[in-house]
Amino acid sequence: MSDEHETELVRQFRELAGAPAGVDVFDFHVRGCPIRATYTGGSVSSLTLTSPYLRAAPAPAPGAPAPRPPAGAPVVVRPMDIALRPEGKADRSAKEKGIAREVQTGDAMFDREVYIDSPSDEPVIRHVLASPELRAGVRALLAEGITQVRIDDAEAKTSALLVEFVRPGAGPDRARRLLDAFASVVCNLPPVVSSPVVRPPDEQRRWLIAGAYLSGFLLCFGIPPYFVAAGPRCESNPGASSLFSLDGCYTPVPLGIVAGLAVGLPLSAAVSRRFHGRSNSADRTFWARLLTVVITIQLAIGVFAAILWLR
Numbered sequence: 001m002s003d004e005h006e007t008e009l010v011r012q013f014r015e016l017a018g019a020p021a022g023v024d025v026f027d028f029h030v031r032g033c034p035i036r037a038t039y040t041g042g043s044v045s046s047l048t049l050t051s052p053y054l055r056a057a058p059a060p061a062p063g064a065p066a067p068r069p070p071a072g073a074p075v076v077v078r079p080m081d082i083a084l085r086p087e088g089k090a091d092r093s094a095k096e097k098g099i100a101r102e103v104q105t106g107d108a109m110f111d112r113e114v115y116i117d118s119p120s121d122e123p124v125i126r127h128v129l130a131s132p133e134l135r136a137g138v139r140a141l142l143a144e145g146i147t148q149v150r151i152d153d154a155e156a157k158t159s160a161l162l163v164e165f166v167r168p169g170a171g172p173d174r175a176r177r178l179l180d181a182f183a184s185v186v187c188n189l190p191p192v193v194s195s196p197v198v199r200p201p202d203e204q205r206r207w208l209i210a211g212a213y214l215s216g217f218l219l220c221f222g223i224p225p226y227f228v229a230a231g232p233r234c235e236s237n238p239g240a241s242s243l244f245s246l247d248g249c250y251t252p253v254p255l256g257i258v259a260g261l262a263v264g265l266p267l268s269a270a271v272s273r274r275f276h277g278r279s280n281s282a283d284r285t286f287w288a289r290l291l292t293v294v295i296t297i298q299l300a301i302g303v304f305a306a307i308l309w310l311r
Contacts, residue, residue, distance in 0.1 A: 025038050053158055101279065107132070211291035214295060256303070268296075
């Protein structure tokens, strides 16, 4: 059933573009805005709509006079990287608990249905999403099954990603509806002026990556020393009395898990608070808590092994 919907949608795009069979990239001009649809088949198929952010003026060259900005155009740090996706119960819960903080546009239906995730400042996001036609286009795309709309990515493009091809009542004009809705977004993007300033490094992301590397290091390089320290305790057939005694091969593991949970859970709650207050804080808080608990357990197992075996 999924393949049938997928094949039909690609056929519709080929027909609209006048492309022959086998072509999976389709170029359109809708309301004067260039749009490219790219289909990628395989085990995880997808269809991506893209369009350049045409209303963005480039940053001036060093030493060159700054160009006159369009009226009302803010100076923004690029990429603005504004990701728009369906808002779910988890998003609303994270906001109610004060974990995540999301920009509100003042459009009640949009704010209820769409979650905004971006590192850009709130005034910039509100400026970009100020057009009612643009917001309606985003809602229409999400209603058609689009997973995410991203405005001004690293390549200065706006994109819409579709991975769920099955849609009740999709009909024979779904491709046209997707193009029209995407055109409502890209054709109503406001002008901005690129700032020469570079966005500061994402310190929260750096800490999460460092935690993941530390946990992986402890796992990969902690196991050999563990068994070396265990010595004959972990022989192939030592008997249950040796395996599960206080001085057994695996004794540090359950002790480390219990102690690690006892210390790691309250510690993870304290660590995760450092990740509050951003639009992506719910996801990052989860990973911060998980990594803190896992690393604490790994360290606790090593500590108990040292206490029990290296006396």
